[in-house]
Structure formats: structure tokens, C-alpha cells
Amino acid sequence: MVAEVWGTGVRARAEEGIVKREELKSCLEILMGDGERGKEIRSNVKNYRGLAMDAVKVGGEVYRSTMFEQLVAFKLQLDKVKKEAKGDMFAEHLKFGSNVVIDQDKEENSKTH
Numbered sequence: 001m002v003a004e005v006w007g008t009g010v011r012a013r014a015e016e017g018i019v020k021r022e023e024l025k026s027c028l029e030i031l032m033g034d035g036e037r038g039k040e041i042r043s044n045v046k047n048y049r050g051l052a053m054d055a056v057k058v059g060g061e062v063y064r065s066t067m068f069e070q071l072v073a074f075k076l077q078l079d080k081v082k083k084e085a086k087g088d089m090f091a092e093h094l095k096f097g098s099n100v101v102i103d104q105d106k107e108e109n110s111k112t113h
Helices: 002-006 021-032 036-056 066-084 100-112
Strands: none
Touching: 021 036
16 A cells, blocks of 8 residues: 555565565665655655644644544643642642642541541
């Protein structure tokens, strides 16, 4: 698919499931060489790279997807909570998996009971 559909690779022929050194060398020479096919493949790779970069930048297709937006919103909310709690003596422990604040609450409850 990479070689035929996208034009971004070279198909290596395997003999009995093994790609021989000569075949691999031939494929690399095509990809890295100055021939038309190698130039075309490298050009296609650059084009797809550009499309991928556009898709993941702010405002791109991936960025606009609902799931990604929710993830970004969650991260921004988490950053806001951390920033607001910065003056709190337990702020450094506000991270996933931390139970320092919970332990503090337990300690205070045990002193009052």
C-alpha cells in the first residue's frame, strides 16, 4: 500500500520470507538516489509530511476533533487548578496518583475524633 497507493516507498521482494542484502541495497539506492523514482517518492513523503503537520497544528483537523478538544480542555482545567492552588502548601502534590491531601484530611479527622 505504501509503495503503490501513496507512492512513498519501494516494495522489497522477499525470497522464502527473507529480503536479501542485494534487494535491500537496490531499494535503498532507489530511495536515496538521484533517479526520477527516488525524487518522486521523496517529494510524496514531503507532501504527506506537510499534510500531517497541518492536521495536528492548532486549528487543524486533528485539533478540531471532539476527542482532542476534550483532552485539551481537561489539560487546561488541570493547569488552572494547579495555578490557583500554587499558594497552597499541598499544591506540589496535586498530580495524578497523589494521596498526600487525602492523608492530611485523614490525619485531621483522627485528631478531632
